Amino acid sequence: MAGKRRKEEDMEEMGMTDMQFKGFISFLLDDIQEVQEKLEQETLTDEKVKEKVKKIADKLEQIMKD
Secondary structure (H helix, E strand, O other), rough: HHHHHHHHHHHHOOOOHHHHHHHHHHHHHHHHHHHHHHHOOOOOOHHHHHHHHHHHHHHHHHHHHH
């Protein structure tokens, strides 16, 4: 049991700082925005895909503002 407890403690210590998390979100947001631009430039007819990508980008942008 002691080994399991130590593993849980190590996982807690490996958390991200707010700055690291926002950096991670920033990378995701850049990629999502690039996909969104390509979707809008192409003649894709699936509006659900476009809406979903926009929704994800909007949520990531909100996280960056908080």
